[in-house]
Amino acid sequence: MASRIFTRLCRFDRRARSLLNGYVAGVDEAGCGPLAGPVVAAAVILFRRRALDGINDSKQITVARREELFFKISANALIGIGVASEAEIDRLNIYHANCLAMKRAVLSLTRTPDLLLVDGNRKIDLPLPQKRIIQGDTKSASIAAASIIAKVYRDKWMAYLDGLYPGYNFTRHKGYGTREHLGCLKLLGPCPVHRRSFAPVRMSAPVSHEEISN
Numbered sequence: 001m002a003s004r005i006f007t008r009l010c011r012f013d014r015r016a017r018s019l020l021n022g023y024v025a026g027v028d029e030a031g032c033g034p035l036a037g038p039v040v041a042a043a044v045i046l047f048r049r050r051a052l053d054g055i056n057d058s059k060q061i062t063v064a065r066r067e068e069l070f071f072k073i074s075a076n077a078l079i080g081i082g083v084a085s086e087a088e089i090d091r092l093n094i095y096h097a098n099c100l101a102m103k104r105a106v107l108s109l110t111r112t113p114d115l116l117l118v119d120g121n122r123k124i125d126l127p128l129p130q131k132r133i134i135q136g137d138t139k140s141a142s143i144a145a146a147s148i149i150a151k152v153y154r155d156k157w158m159a160y161l162d163g164l165y166p167g168y169n170f171t172r173h174k175g176y177g178t179r180e181h182l183g184c185l186k187l188l189g190p191c192p193v194h195r196r197s198f199a200p201v202r203m204s205a206p207v208s209h210e211e212i213s214n
Contacts, residue, residue, distance in 0.1 A: 017115070023115075025080075026142025029041040037157065042150040044146040058137065105146075117143050
């Protein structure tokens, strides 16, 4: 029997889908706030819902559970992933880069959705009907699924970047502005995947040899 949370999330999607004869895609992102790494968006069209009990807002479940659900969603849904790079974030600003990642996620779906349920207040630049839903990952099953896909994908990406740029410990903090990360920035300065337009990165400078010796 499906959990109460999952039943409630699916009910929201059913109401949205009742307005049309077609497919609904939930769209969400991960990585707006970090100082390093890309922003990643996912678009998800759910099919076999009975196999997906346990879906919830990615922030409300454990890392192990997220990774388990990532593979379940991948096997029981259509998934599109879109990425906006650090350079695009610096050039466009984070809001517009996020919208670009969402657009890329929808375009990478193998089936065109008839309605987009978009988390937050973002408008995706596509000629498709859209509903913007504040805190959508706590209301819609397809948005919650998209939040899990985007989060797990980005976390794995940051672990990969940790191997390319050792010393910043990206695997642990995922690029967010933690005390540890800020300390690494002060010691080492920014690396190529830091967002130069973000103030803590822009203002950071490596510690001089004189400071270290003192």
